[in-house]
Amino acid sequence: TPGVEDDRTGLGIETLKRAFFDNLYYVQGKLPNRASTVDYYMALAYTVRDRLLQRWLATEDILTRPEVRIVGYLSAEFLMGPHLGNNLINLDIYAPVKQAIEESGLNLQELIDIEEEPGLGNGGLGRLAACYLDSLASLQIPAIGYGIRYEFGIFDQEIVDGWQVEITDKWLKYGNPWEVARPEEAVEIKFGGYTQPYTDDQGRYRVRWVPGSTVMGIPYDTPITGYNVNTVNTLRLWKAEAPESFDFTAFNQGDYWGAVNDKVVSETISKVLYPNDEQIQGKQLRLQQQFFFVSCSLQDVIRRQLESGRTLDTLHEKFSLQMNDTHPSVAVAELMRLLVDEHMLEWDHAWDITTRTLAYTNHTLLPEALEKWSVSLFGSLLPRHLEIIFEINSRFLDQVRLRYPGDEARLGQLSLIDEGGDRSVRMANLACVGSHAINGVAALHSELLKKTVLHDFYELMPEKFCNVTNGVTPRRWLALSNPRLTALIDRRIGNGWLTHLDRLRELESAADDAGFRHEWRMVKRDIKADLADHIANRTGISVNPDTLFDIQVKRIHEYKRQHLNVLHIVTLYHRLKQNPNQDMAGRTFIFGGKAAPGYDMAKRIIKLITSVGDVVNKDPDVSDRLRVVFLPDYNVTFGQRVYPAAELSEQISLAGLEASGTGNMKFSMNGALTIGTLDGANVEIREEVGAENFFLFGMKTEEVTALRSQGYNPMSYYHSNETLKAVIDLIASGHFSHGDRELFRPLIDNLLYHDPYMLLADYQSYVDCQDQVDRAYRDSENWVRMSILNAARMGKFSSDRSIQDYAQTIWQADAVPIEIEA
Ligand code: 26V
Numbered sequence: 001t002p003g004v005e006d007d008r009t010g011l012g013i014e015t016l017k018r019a020f021f022d023n024l025y026y027v028q029g030k031l032p033n034r035a036s037t038v039d040y041y042m043a044l045a046y047t048v049r050d051r052l053l054q055r056w057l058a059t060e061d062i063l064t065r066p067e068v069r070i071v072g073y074l075s076a077e078f079l080m081g082p083h084l085g086n087n088l089i090n091l092d093i094y095a096p097v098k099q100a101i102e103e104s105g106l107n108l109q110e111l112i113d114i115e116e117e118p119g120l121g122n123g124g125l126g127r128l129a130a131c132y133l134d135s136l137a138s139l140q141i142p143a144i145g146y147g148i149r150y151e152f153g154i155f156d157q158e159i160v161d162g163w164q165v166e167i168t169d170k171w172l173k174y175g176n177p178w179e180v181a182r183p184e185e186a187v188e189i190k191f192g193g194y195t196q197p198y199t200d201d202q203g204r205y206r207v208r209w210v211p212g213s214t215v216m217g218i219p220y221d222t223p224i225t226g227y228n229v230n231t232v233n234t235l236r237l238w239k240a241e242a243p244e245s246f247d248f249t250a251f252n253q254g255d256y257w258g259a260v261n262d263k264v265v266s267e268t269i270s271k272v273l274y275p276n277d278e279q280i281q282g283k284q285l286r287l288q289q290q291f292f293f294v295s296c297s298l299q300d301v302i303r304r305q306l307e308s309g310r311t312l313d314t315l316h317e318k319f320s321l322q323m324n325d326t327h328p329s330v331a332v333a334e335l336m337r338l339l340v341d342e343h344m345l346e347w348d349h350a351w352d353i354t355t356r357t358l359a360y361t362n363h364t365l366l367p368e369a370l371e372k373w374s375v376s377l378f379g380s381l382l383p384r385h386l387e388i389i390f391e392i393n394s395r396f397l398d399q400v401r402l403r404y405p406g407d408e409a410r411l412g413q414l415s416l417i418d419e420g421g422d423r424s425v426r427m428a429n430l431a432c433v434g435s436h437a438i439n440g441v442a443a444l445h446s447e448l449l450k451k452t453v454l455h456d457f458y459e460l461m462p463e464k465f466c467n468v469t470n471g472v473t474p475r476r477w478l479a480l481s482n483p484r485l486t487a488l489i490d491r492r493i494g495n496g497w498l499t500h501l502d503r504l505r506e507l508e509s510a511a512d513d514a515g516f517r518h519e520w521r522m523v524k525r526d527i528k529a530d531l532a533d534h535i536a537n538r539t540g541i542s543v544n545p546d547t548l549f550d551i552q553v554k555r556i557h558e559y560k561r562q563h564l565n566v567l568h569i570v571t572l573y574h575r576l577k578q579n580p581n582q583d584m585a586g587r588t589f590i591f592g593g594k595a596a597p598g599y600d601m602a603k604r605i606i607k608l609i610t611s612v613g614d615v616v617n618k619d620p621d622v623s624d625r626l627r628v629v630f631l632p633d634y635n636v637t638f639g640q641r642v643y644p645a646a647e648l649s650e651q652i653s654l655a656g657l658e659a660s661g662t663g664n665m666k667f668s669m670n671g672a673l674t675i676g677t678l679d680g681a682n683v684e685i686r687e688e689v690g691a692e693n694f695f696l697f698g699m700k701t702e703e704v705t706a707l708r709s710q711g712y713n714p715m716s717y718y719h720s721n722e723t724l725k726a727v728i729d730l731i732a733s734g735h736f737s738h739g740d741r742e743l744f745r746p747l748i749d750n751l752l753y754h755d756p757y758m759l760l761a762d763y764q765s766y767v768d769c770q771d772q773v774d775r776a777y778r779d780s781e782n783w784v785r786m787s788i789l790n791a792a793r794m795g796k797f798s799s800d801r802s803i804q805d806y807a808q809t810i811w812q813a814d815a816v817p818i819e820i821e822a
Pocket of ligand 1: 366470
């Protein structure tokens with residue numbers, strides 16, 4: 001009927017209100033007088049989901065066309081963050097929905113804030129995957145994210161007596177309105193057993209895998225909206241289930257508990273995300289998780305290939321599969337098994353298809369983070385895959401021998417098998433050999449990969465190597481999280497910049513406009529006041545929004561050097577105690593981040609931060625100028641509050657160790673200035689914003705290497721630097737631990753006797769640089785100028801640019817606009 005809007009798709013205010021209460025009644029089963037905030041949130045989520053379904057189905061439909069190329073992003077982690085607000089932005093329905101909710105007597109922000117975020121990732125790597133899905137959809141590139149539907153995501157963090165305590169993350173407790181189960185597309189996954197050679201009817205030698213057990217992979221699909229386009233891609237996460245609810249033979253034989261136990265064991269596979277930054281090598285369940293989601297996803301890809309009317313010979317023409325780190329690298333062996341054993345292709349042909357389909361992104365140079373699986377564990381779980389890996393290796397090493405006759409040392413480095421001690425499978429080597437492209441995540445990182453961990457692979461096949469510098473989505477990290485700054489930018493340069501972030505350059509001239517600077521400053525000031533309220537509510541600590549907000553949020557790790565930040569805080573404290581009239585801008589130091597549950601040193605760093613905070617915040621001599629806050633449970637939701645409020649972004653890792661960093665980009669986009677080392681993407685950020693708008697300190701990568709090889713002696717810095725000595729002695733004396741000299745001894749001894757991340761070598765340079773920051777902040781007009789220039793020059797770090805790089809250099813994927821009937 002003309003003039004009457006459909007309740008499932010209409011965007012008029014009255015229609016939205018009707019649809020909202022309709023969903024409250026028919027989906028949540030509640031009348032308004034009995035509805036909780038969660039009920040209202042669910043009703044709104046369904047109202048929004050209804051409004052994207054047509055586009056979602058239209059996008060799914062074009063995937064079946066044989067000529068449409070699809071990117072599959074294989075990742076053990078997707079750190080999506082809350083969906084509701086993001087979908088309102090991407091569907092461009094924020095304003096009408098806000099009005100409809102307000103006219104219903106409710107508060108939109110409160111409903112957005114109640115969403116349990118799906119924390120299915122640890123940190124940078126998982127959040128990068130989420131930003132990339134947003135950009136793929138926004139660029140209208142057909143794509144599927146493949147991963148695991150963990151029942152428990154990254155743990156929630158509480159701080160008790162200054163220490164981290166881990167709480168299980170029950171993100172599904174109220175149900176998940178954003179996912180749709182597709183049990184009809186379930187697949188079977190096999191484990192264990194043994195292999196058997198046989199001769200097929202053409203007389204060819206073949207191998208059959210006789211598995212020991214089976215689990216089912218059930219896909220759960222989440223729509224991924226693009227910004228202001230019809231494309232709605234899919235995030236397909238696999239849940240593990242038992243093939244049948246009861247094993248009837250066991251049941252009949254009376255082994256009821258055994259039968260139920262089998263079910264429990266199967267479902268364990270997708271139960272919980274491993275918190276990384278901790279040794280997970282040798283954990284059988286972790287390898288099961290990796291194989292589980294890889295095999296589910298590859299079977300799904302093959303089904304789609306065949307259903308589109310193609311044969312497997314052209315799999316690489318329809319699909320490009322990106323491996324996010326080595327976690328999915330067993331895909332090399334599994335794709336070979338599917339093609340050779342199940343679909344009867346010749347080895348060489350299958351190998352050609354496999355290597356042309358797969359590509360590999362490396363995310364770390366830390367040697368302890370490179371995945372290895374013992375040959376015996378691997379063989380007991382995946383006997384056929386181990387044989388395939390041996391076969392790949394033997395053919396590969398034959399080629400290496402031809403290139404480098406007699407070079408046994410090189411052969412040992414390149415081998416997929418580490419023969420030293422307990423033999424193990426090197427997953428990075430498998431990924432390199434099985435991919436047509438290998439990339440690092442920032443320019444420096446990609447260079448270091450070629451020089452260090454993957455040096456021999458680079459010499460052998462330089463054409464495979466490339467760089468794709470990371471990026472973040474400005475939709476979530478600016479439009480959604482910082483609506484006030486977004487509105488200010490819109491007023492100045494119009495819209496369109498959210499999808500063409502280079503256009504932020506048009507703000508450069510505004511940096512010289514005193515009126516604009518004033519508005520910029522007022523926006524920042526308001527957001528800082530909001531964060532101050534939040535801090536007071538969550539921690540009871542009052543902070544002054546007129547002090548410099550100096551923020552470090554990221555996973556807690558020694559290489560990221562949160563404790564170097566603490567050494568600076570204690571330095572300022574020590575100075576103020578010596579000279580209470582010291583002239584300095586007031587500072588609020590804000591920390592957030594989780595430590596891996598088994599990483600004692602990281603947990604002690606949290607305790608150090610909270611302990612220094614307890615003393616400093618209560619000391620009337622200093623507390624008007626110094627505050628130290630540790631905000632518990634740093635996650636995507638909290639990130640959205642914190643980046644917009646920051647003035648100084650701490651990116652202080654030891655040079656050469658942070659592959660890229662992505663928080664650094666979120667801060668700078670929101671107008672924070674960076675204090676940082678020449679590490680990861682900091683190098684490129686500094687190039688973009690200009691050296692004069694960046695606070696650089698510390699050794700460069702080459703200096704780190706040189707110092708290490710000449711023999712690093714941290715104690716010499718301690719003895720030759722009076723302030724450093726005083727600061728370390730103050731911590732060691734128990735000043736921040738009620739006289740307890742043991743509490744921080746492991747940290748202090750580590751610094752004095754080993755200092756693997758060279759804090760003491762960089763200490764003086766860091767403190768000097770912080771003093772420069774202090775002077776710069778007190779020239780407030782110029783600070784605001786630099787802040788505007790930082791934001792204006794961040795165009796390169798939109799994940800749209802990263803995805804365009806991947807699409808052109810690795811995937812050869814194009815935009816496919818989706819048509820829908822009005
Ligand atoms: C894993 C482990 C496991 C064993 C113990 C130490 C350790 C340390 C780090 C890691 C993380 C490996 C992969 C990772 O998350 N890399 C991060 O990827 C981000 C996205 O590319 C990038 O911005 C970060 O710099 C990088 O650390």
